[in-house]
Amino acid sequence: xxxxxxxxxQSYIEKYPECGAYVSNYVAKGxxxxxxxxxxxxxxxxxxxSIALAKRFKQTDxxxxxxxxxxxxxxxxxxxxxxxxxxxxxxx
Numbered sequence: 001x002x003x004x005x006x007x008x009x010q011s012y013i014e015k016y017p018e019c020g021a022y023v024s025n026y027v028a029k030g031x032x033x034x035x036x037x038x039x040x041x042x043x044x045x046x047x048x049x050s051i052a053l054a055k056r057f058k059q060t061d062x063x064x065x066x067x068x069x070x071x072x073x074x075x076x077x078x079x080x081x082x083x084x085x086x087x088x089x090x091x092x
Contacts, residue, residue, distance in 0.1 A: 061089050 065086040
């Protein structure tokens with residue numbers, strides 16, 4: 001399917017071997033961008049599913065608390081007060 005493209009790259013690098021390292025860098029960058037996109041999609045889908053299940057079973061606070069505690073201290077925003085409030089709410 002992509003054989004024409006691969007053949008073109010091969011021919012190009014054969015003529016200009018000094019570009020080989022750059023091609024490798026761009027390949028790695030493309031793979032990394034695809035990985036990031038896949039991770040973002042997975043995160044969004046997990047979030048949507050978690051919210052849907054939490055609403056269905058009336059456990060939104062517990063699920064939010066679980067996720068915030070999991071990443072506590074590893075985020076740009078300090079959620080300590082939110083975690084504290086959610087802990088009190090889920091203890092009731």
